[in-house]
Each structure stands twice: as structure tokens, then as C-alpha cells.
Amino acid sequence: MFETGGLQQLDQTTWGNPATRDIITLSYIDLVPDLPAPLSDIDTLRRRLTELQAEFGCLIEAHAISVDSQPALLRLEKFPLADQATGLGFTAGIVVPKAGCSAIVKIMCPETGRSGVREAAVVPKVGFANMFPPHPYAPEVKGKLPYNIADDARWDPQFPDHPLTRARRWITHVSRTARIDPRFAALPPFPGPGGAEASTGKPAPTSKAEPAAAPTTPVAKPDPGKTTPIPAQISVSDGKATVAPPPLPRAARANAAAASR
Numbered sequence: 001m002f003e004t005g006g007l008q009q010l011d012q013t014t015w016g017n018p019a020t021r022d023i024i025t026l027s028y029i030d031l032v033p034d035l036p037a038p039l040s041d042i043d044t045l046r047r048r049l050t051e052l053q054a055e056f057g058c059l060i061e062a063h064a065i066s067v068d069s070q071p072a073l074l075r076l077e078k079f080p081l082a083d084q085a086t087g088l089g090f091t092a093g094i095v096v097p098k099a100g101c102s103a104i105v106k107i108m109c110p111e112t113g114r115s116g117v118r119e120a121a122v123v124p125k126v127g128f129a130n131m132f133p134p135h136p137y138a139p140e141v142k143g144k145l146p147y148n149i150a151d152d153a154r155w156d157p158q159f160p161d162h163p164l165t166r167a168r169r170w171i172t173h174v175s176r177t178a179r180i181d182p183r184f185a186a187l188p189p190f191p192g193p194g195g196a197e198a199s200t201g202k203p204a205p206t207s208k209a210e211p212a213a214a215p216t217t218p219v220a221k222p223d224p225g226k227t228t229p230i231p232a233q234i235s236v237s238d239g240k241a242t243v244a245p246p247p248l249p250r251a252a253r254a255n256a257a258a259a260s261r
Contacts (some may be wrong), residue, residue, distance in 0.1 A: 002026075002105060004179040021111045028259065029104065033097035038192035039064040046137035053077050054143030057088075060151045060164070062137070064189060065094075068180040072096045076168060078145055082100065086147070088110040090164045092171035097190035105178065107170050109163035112203050118159045122150040 005013040007024065013035035015024040032159050040248070042064045053059040057079030071094045081087045095105035123131060128147055135147040156165040 014191050017141070020109065020166060021112060021140075022107055022163075022165075023169075024105070024107045024170075027104045027106075029102045030100075031102075031191055032100055032193075033095070033102045035073065035095070035097055035190070036193065038190065039073060039097070041192075043137075045073070049075065050135055050138040050141050050143075054141050058143045058145040058147055059137065060090075060147075061153075065175055067094060067096060067175055069176055070096050070180050070185055072175075074171060076171070076176055078151065080145065081110055083248060088163075090167045092153070092167035094171060094175060094178070096176075098184070099188035099190055101187070102190075103180070103184060105174060107167050109167040111163050118155065118162050118164070118241075119148060119150045121158070122155060141258070194259040 004015055004024075006017070008018055008019070010016050010023075013026045016022065017024075035045065036052070037045040039045065046059075046062050049062055060076040060078060062073065062075040064073055065072050074093070075095075076090065076092045078088050078090050081089050087110065087112045089108060091106060091108050093104060096103045096146045119131070131149050132146045133149060135143075151164060153168060156168060158164075159165050161171075
């Protein structure tokens, strides 16, 4: 569950901010997580995620964190907006992986108005020669979008309305305040790509990572063959609206029952 105050609910698992066009989604994936390394091996995980995202845009940062005492991955990415000649979209998400499934909350924030204002303002401060250093996670990787020093969090206070600032601010708040259903928390942990397949009997996904989807209206629905969203319910407490998942999908309930034996 996470706070949804100020957002417009578009469907059971999707919310939008009409003023900024930011889109927030909550999903349950009933497959072995396709993370290329365990959360405990953050260096390998960062490198592989950088390589995968380079085909579509650029990984800005990735961190192994704890959300409501559960191991999770927080990642920020940028990508070209498909419906604009110029302009970027920024995605920030939290993945809580388990051995045979995962829960994901994600925000997608598009650039609107004039593009590149943040980058143009940072150039005089650091010099153009220092704007595009090698990627800190994989220095040899050259992606569709370059790693840019203007994407660093230190510039966020100067650009409070920039989409990257919005994405980073929102996902940071969620990482500290979100609560996880105890039944999902009790599922077997994600041990890594090979270990997950062995412990669940499910084959790990083999397809390449897909590009982060640009926010659009209407919002594209997940592939029902691959994704089983947790239906959301809205409740209000102390003036704050929250979304809470009701019963877990069948596979998750079975895994939880097995884990409790």
C-alpha cells in the first residue's frame, strides 16, 4: 500500500497526475523475476541493468534497498518519448522480488514544455567537457542516451518541477512509507536467477528487457498472459488516501502456504 493523495485513479492498478501527466502503476508479476543478478550482488546487477537499458535509453541509478523490511530494487531510467520529436521520459520504480513472483510500483514522468532546460543550466557549472562522463556502473557501455551529469540528484533542489526530480522525490517517499502485505512478505525470497528457477520449478524469463513505456492516455494495459495485477482498493485514513491490495493471486497464495509449512 502507498499514499495516493492528489492522484486520479484511472483503473484498479493505475493512477495519474493530470497536471504533470505522471503515471503510477502497481503490478504483480506471477513469474520468476527477470533480474539478472541477486540483490546481494549489486555491482553485477547494476552492470547488467546498465547494459540492458542501454538499448532503449539509459539507467540513471539503481540501489538495493529495504521496503517495509523487505529486500527490494530501486531504479531510475530515462528514455526518448515515442510521441515527441524531442523530450525525455523518466521512470522510477521499486521491484520487490520473490522466488517465483514480484511486486512492482512505478512512476513515469514525461518532459513537457521546453526540453533540455536542466542540462543547459548545468553546463556552465561543470563545463561541457564534464557533462557526459563514462557510466559509473559500466564505463564502456554506450547507450541510446548518454549518461549525463545533469541527472545527478545534487541538482534536484534547483529543478523541483523537472520530471526526474518528481520521479526521484516520489519513489524515495514511497520507499520509506510503503507497506507490504504480510502474505506477500512471507513468500520465499529471490535467491538470484538460477536459484529462483530451481526453488520454484518455474523457468526464468528469457526475453530481453523491454523499453520503459512513455506515459500516454489511455494507459496501455499489461499483457494478461504475463502479468496478474493485484486489484487495488482505496481507503482514507487521517486525510490520506492509500491503495491496498486485497487477496493475493492464486499462485502467490500457494507459495505462501508452502512457505509456512
